[in-house]
Amino acid sequence: MFSVDRSLPSPLPVQIAAGMRGLVSTGQLSAGDTVASTRELARQLGVSRGTVVSAYDQLLSEGFLLATQGAPTRIHPDLARAGSPGPAAHAPRPRGRAGRVVSLKPSSGHAGTIRPAAWRRAWREAAAEPAARVDKAGQPELRTAIASHLLLARGLAVDAGDVVVTGGSREGLLLILMSLGRSLRVGVEDPGHPGLRRVIPVAGHTPVTCRTDAGGLVVSALPADLDALLVTPSHLYPLGGSMPAPRRAELLDWAARTGCVLIEDDFNTELRYRVSPQPTLATLASEARVLTLGTFSTLLSTQLSAGYVVAGQAMAATLRGTREVLGMPVSPVTQRAIANLLDGGYVRRNTRAVHSRLARRREVLGDAICPALEALGATAIEKDASTGVDLAVRFPMPAAEERVVDWLAGRGIECGRIGASESGGLIMSFAHLDDDDFERVHRAFASVSTHRS
Structure with a gap:
């Protein structure tokens, strides 16, 4: 019902968790439905069972799945009372994971924090x-x-x-x-x-x-x-x-x-x-x-x-x-x-892991996101001096800047402003996003390059 792609920057467990959420948001699975066992899903996707276990652990911690001793794992019944979306011919445009807006405003957090x-x-x-x-x-x-x-x-x-x-x-x-x-x-x-x-x-x-x-x-x-x-x-x-x-x-x-x-x-x-x-x-x-x-x-x-x-x-x-x-x-x-x-020593090990993750994100910014911003009318893109995963984006006129803000908003993404005015440029921070949100932003910008080509 969904697939994973090893060429994507996000880890396989993140892709699997996102795939399971997608099955519910499109109505293919409903609250209370039994999900495949970790062994069966691993066989279907062609990945290790440990990879699926990691994804299920994440979904269990979110309250998305429910596991009880002696019973199969299932979609948490409370999702029905929370108003899980079902299939609709004219569903609203997604606004980030679980209905959230993905924010590119500067944040003190970092992706890859404690598991x-x-x-x-x-x-x-x-x-x-x-x-x-x-x-x-x-x-x-x-x-x-x-x-x-x-x-x-x-x-x-x-x-x-x-x-x-x-x-x-x-x-x-x-x-x-x-x-x-x-x-x-x-x-x-x-x-x-x-x-x-x-x-x-x-x-x-x-x-x-x-x-x-x-x-x-x-x-x-x-x-x-x-x-x-x-x-x-x-x-x-x-x-x-x-x-x-x-x-x-x-x-x-x-x-x-x-x-x-x-x-x-x-x-x-x-x-x-x-x-x-x-x-x-x-x-x-x-x-x-x-x-x-x-x-x-x-x-x-x-x-x-x-x-x-x-x-x-x-x-x-x-x-x-x-x-x-x-x-x-x-x-x-x-x-x-x-x-x-x-x-x-967990914090020191985690710091090294975050540095590796940010290095991969720098590559995505250079290969896909910066070219897309230029295609959208940006005239200057300044990169973060330290990790290279924050961008200051400037435009020739306020109207061009507002078009990009509106384009992002239509895809459930918001960004920050440089200064108090609406023409000082945009600040986009990618360090604090988790892998799921970063992949969502990546796909949005990648669609610009695909459309233009």
């Missing part, structure tokens, strides 16, 4: 450990694992006592801002990644836009009255380049002179750079106050709300005091599971 089986194993091991006292600053084993990881991955030597566990990067920034004081003026990059800047007014502070160029923040143009400055030197918006070493030194000197606290958002760094990225600002700082903001959504899962803040000894004590009042947002079992993944 469900690895997470379940780490969780079981963590849950089996004896219950320990809850440390509001984070369980000691996780803070120690984070310190070891930062030393290996970022060359940042910190004491575990200077690490505070948070409920993700946004909660981490909120914790920092609440600890620094009231009614602060907080600088943000312009243009810059929009994710964290919305936290600043929620905390009762005033965001102040600060000009950037190709090398990041323009230090000579920074306001002298900033209390804090949120900066992403290892991921310059929109294409993820890195702030040059002289600019970093200039920024640190400026912060030391003015007393401004630098909040370094270090997301995506380990996975983005094929060679070792530049060191963190905290590694280079001698007199400037630098707080490092990290998240596990990049390394492990976009659905995992857990992260950390690294601070100097004095500031870490203040953060721990605020954390004590707010409580700990991450359960001890989750923290121990993350620590197991860090200590067991």
Whole structure:
């Protein structure tokens, strides 16, 4: 009822899972129907049984399939109550997997993050450990694992006592801002990644836009009255380049002179750079106050709300005091599971796998997606300086840009804008897509080349 193709960039288990979803969306299978055994489907498709088992494990974890002991595997009956689509003569155009729009907007996550089986194993091991006292600053084993990881991955030597566990990067920034004081003026990059800047007014502070160029923040143009400055030197918006070493030194000197606290958002760094990225600002700082903001959504899962803040000894004590009042947002079992993944080398192995996956995506961008964009009217395509899987796409006039936005929207795909205007160009990020969504985007662009030829 469907086939797989070894020449496609997406792995066979991903293709099989997509094929099973397609059978339901077209009405060939319905909620409650029995599906082929893993052995039978492997025979039909000409693949190994382990490949089908991996696909079924994914569908089981999604709640798409239901398996009960002593009974055949079947399409989950609850899909009928969720309104699974049946066959229709005039069905609406698909909008991504399971009805979702596929977003090419920049994201802190990466395709190839933790597999469900690895997470379940780490969780079981963590849950089996004896219950320990809850440390509001984070369980000691996780803070120690984070310190070891930062030393290996970022060359940042910190004491575990200077690490505070948070409920993700946004909660981490909120914790920092609440600890620094009231009614602060907080600088943000312009243009810059929009994710964290919305936290600043929620905390009762005033965001102040600060000009950037190709090398990041323009230090000579920074306001002298900033209390804090949120900066992403290892991921310059929109294409993820890195702030040059002289600019970093200039920024640190400026912060030391003015007393401004630098909040370094270090997301995506380990996975983005094929060679070792530049060191963190905290590694280079001698007199400037630098707080490092990290998240596990990049390394492990976009659905995992857990992260950390690294601070100097004095500031870490203040953060721990605020954390004590707010409580700990991450359960001890989750923290121990993350620590197991860090200590067991899973994150390092996963990083190597992501680099290989991004290399394959670079080839697809060069062979199919960039030529398709040119055929659609793009006049300039700039590639991500690190992994080569983010694109800045510019057009000769706003009308041409809007035609591409509409063309993508008609295929269930959205992208980001460079700057606030509708004529500054489009930003398309392909690193965070899972294999299924990336293949969907690839097919959409490939249809341009097929149609034009």
